Structures are given as structure tokens and as C-alpha cells.
Amino acid sequence: MIFLILLLILVAVVVYVLGHIRVVSQSQSWVVERLGSYYATWTNGVHFLVPFVDNVVAKNSLKEQVMDFPPQPVITKDNVTIKINTVVYSQVTDSKLTTYGIENPVAALENLTATTLRNIIGDLDLDETLTSRDIINTKMRTILDGATDKWGIKVNRVEVKDITPPAEIQNAMEKQMKAERERRAQVLAAEGNKKAAILQAEGQKESQILQAQADKESAIQVAEGQKQSRILEAEGQAEAIRQVQQATADGLSAISQADVTDQTLTVKGLEAVKQLADGQATKLVIPSELQNIASLGSVFKASVTDDAANKKQDATNEQN
Template sequence: MELIIFLIFVVLVLLLLVTNICVVPQATAYVVERLGIYHDTWNAGLHFKIPFLERVAKKVSLKEQVVDFKPQPVITRDNVTMQIDTVVFFQVTDSKLYTYGVERPLSAIENLSATTLRNIIGDMELDHTLTSRDVINTKITTTLDEATDKWGIKVNRVEVKNIIPPPEIQDAMEKQMKAERLRRESILRAEGEKRSAVLVAEGEKESAILRADAVREQRIREAQGEAQAMMTVQQALADSIKLLNDAAPNDKVLTLKSLEALAKVADGKATKIIIPSELQNLGSLVTSIKEIATDPKPEQ
């Protein structure tokens, strides 16, 4: 019987020891109290809790956290009420301060963010507010970071997610944006038409230049062809004369050539052909030719 009681006691002790072994995950911290008073902060790893004397008061995540707060009503300097919602990125840097520094830290950050946002927007006009998100983000981040240091919180950045002006201002802005869009479209259309007209004019100009160049090139080629033909004829005539001179022709041959030339001349429409006196003395060869008088033949 005593053995059984002893075994039961041993089992209970083992169970008690096992249940008080704590394994802290990575990027997590445990705030431990002993007899209700802060004792230690356990980081990632294996730890042992003294039974009945120590307890884990809070498990704190050391990761960067993102909190999206609902839209807050704010009033600009020119008395325009807008709805602005923000996103806060923060990280716990001191688990003890985070546990004991403020009740409900997220709610405290939200209220502080709304208050800071109202103060910043209250010094700005509507137009400046809509175009100064970076300025608003920087100011809110600086203010929240300073205020949350005593809570063990580091505010890395704050982003203004949406700026929602009143409906009537939204309508006016939409009409203005539409008018601006139409104006830009008109400008782009006019520039396109202008560019098209310039391209057409340039095309016509280039076409006229090409046509003029083609005509000039054609005339140059024709002139070159005529000049080449004349040179060829003159060269042929010079070659024939040279060959005739090299052959040393007698008077009869020259007379025969003269008659051939006269025959070609006679093929024309001249009414009279006068034979040179040198040929008139050759009566034996030109007894039938003293004067050639031809009348133009009547056209059929």
C-alpha cells in the first residue's frame, strides 16, 4: 500500500514538473510574475516555471504588427469635415513596459492616432490636405513614436489610407477632374491632328522633290543619251573618213561618193539641187544629171 502511494506521489511530481516546463517560440517573449510581482522576461528557448509561485502574466509578440483603424472624422482649417482612416505599423521593443505601461495598448494607439490626426488636419486647408499625405504621415509617425516609447512600443510608420471629403465636394472634384480630362483629350486630339497635317505636308513635299528629281534625272539621261549618240555618229563619220583616207581613193571613187551624197539629198523635199562645178565637168558619168528639179509629190 505504501509503495502504491509512493508511486502515485512520484507520478504527480513528474506531471507537475512536466507541466511547468515552458518553451518560448521564436519572436515571442513571456512576461513572468512571481507571487504577483514582475520577475523576469523569457525570450525564445526552454524555461522552467516554479509551480504555484510563478506564472506567465503575458505572452508578447515581438513581430511588427499592422493595425487598420476605422475612419475618423476630422475638420480642416477651412471648416470642411472629412473622414480619414490610417494604418499603423508598430513593434514591441520592451515587453515589460508593454505589459504594465498601458491598459489595452491597441486602443490607446488608436485614440492617440485620432487625436494627433485631428490636430494636424486642423492646421491645414482642404486642398493642402488632399495633396500632402506624405507630410501627414511623417507628422503622425513622429508624434506617435514619441508618445508610445513609455509603453515599450516603437511606431515604425503611419500611412493615411483614405481621405474622404464630403459628398458635395466629391461631386465638385469629379466634375473638375472630368473637365480636366476632356481638356487634355482635346489637347491631345489637336496635337494629333497637327502632327498628322505636318506629316501629310512633309510627305507631299518629299513626293514633289522625288518627282522633280526623277524628271531632272530623266532629262539628264536623255541629254547624255543624245550626246552619246552624237558622239557615236561623229566618231563613226570620223572613222569612215579616216578609212577612206587610208585607202587613198582615186577621183572616180570620190565622184561616186559625191553622187551617193547627192542621191540622199535628192530624197528630201528640196525643189532644186545645184551640182557643184567640179561634178559638171564629168560629163561621161553624169550625162543624165545637169539639174535635178523635183516638185513635191501630191499627197495621196
């Protein structure tokens, strides 16, 4: 009986001890107090919580937290009230400082963000505010990260999500943007027309140049053709003249080489007289002495011989 009681007590103690074993995950860190004072910061692993002595006072997540704060009204340097919505990315780096350094880290970071934003926007005009988001983000992250170091929180990034100006300013900006878009559209259209006109003019210029070149080449071809035609015609005429002169020279040469005697000339003269007699003339004069005809034939023979020799010499000179 006593053994059974002891066994039950042992089982109860084991169960109680096992009930005080704690397992901390990778993404968390626990702050433990012992007898009301800070004792340790537990990271991932198995830990034993001493009964009635140790107490877990905080379980902080080590993951990056995204805090989307509601729009904050701020006044620009040119006295325009706008609303800005910011998003802060933060992460716990020291659980002890986060637990004991600040009562409500999220609320404290929200208020600090609003204050910092008012200070930065107060030095900027509306136009600068709308076009300087990167500068605003960088300044805010630097200021917030420096201020939250003592809280064990690191600010990784700050983003300006929305900037909302007053309604009348929005209407004026929309009209201005519309006018700017229309102006750009007109500029683009004018540039397009200009380019089209330039291309058309260049095309006409190229066409005229090509046409002028074609006309020039055609005129050159026509002139060349006329030149060749004249050359060929001149060569043909020259050849005809050479052939006529050659034929004349050959005829005279044949005559000069023929054996023309006085008797032959006399006979030829009588034949000529006979042909004259056969004509239609009503009056015929015949020399009294045919010897004169023979003498005339001799003179004619000498003349023909000399003339044939001269013609032949001229033809030879022209051929050379």
C-alpha cells in the same frame, strides 16, 4: 503498504512539478511576477513556474501587429471636414513596459493616432491633403514612434488608407477630373492631327523633290542624247565632205598623171565635135583650123594639171 503510499506521493509530486513547467514559443514573451512583484520576462525556451509563488501576468506577441482604425473626421486648414482611415503597423519590443506602461495599448494607440492626424491635417489645405499622403505618413510614423517608446511598442509604418471628402466636393472634383480628361483627349487629338499633317506635308515635299530630280535627270538625258546625235551627224557630214574631197583629189591626181598629148586632145576634140554634130542643134560652128583645137587642148591640159595639184595639196592639208 507504506512503500506504495510513498510511491503514490512521489508520482503526485512529479506530476505536479511537471504541470508547472512552461514552454515559451519563439514569437512570444511572458511577464512573470513572484509574490505580486515583477520577477522576469521569459523568452523562448523551457521555464519552471514555482507553485504558489510565481504567476504569469502577460503573454505578449512579438509579431508585427496591423491595426486598421476606423475613419476619423478631421478639419483641413481651409475648413473642409474630411474622413481619413489609417492603418498602423506596430510591434512589441519590451514586454515589461507594455504590461506595466499602458492599460490598453491598442486603444491608446488609436486615440494617439486620431489626435496626431488632426494636428497634421489642420496645417494642410484640402488639395495638399489629397496630394501629400507620403508626407502625412512620414510625420505620423515619427510622432507615434516617439510617443510609444515608453510603452515598449515600436511603430514601424503608418499608412493613410482612405481620404473621403464631403459629397459636394467629390462631385466637383469628379466634374473637374472629367473636364481635365476631355481637355487632355482634345490636346492629344490635336497633336495627332498636327503630326499627321506634318507627315503628309513632308511626304508631299519629298515626292515633289523626287519628281523634280527625275525631271531634271530626264532633261539632262534628253539634252545629252540630242548633243550626241548632233555630234554624230556633224561627224558624218564631215566624213562625207572628206570622202568627196578625197575622191575629187584622187580624180584630179589621176588626170594629172595621165599622158595627155596634143594628138589625144585633138582626137578628143574631134569626138566632142562629133557628139555636138549628133545633137539637135540647127547651127554648128566649127573652128577653121583644128590646130587651134590642139592649142586649146594644151592649155586645158596645163590648167587641169595645176588645178589637180592644188586640190591634192588642199586635201593633204585637211587630212593633217
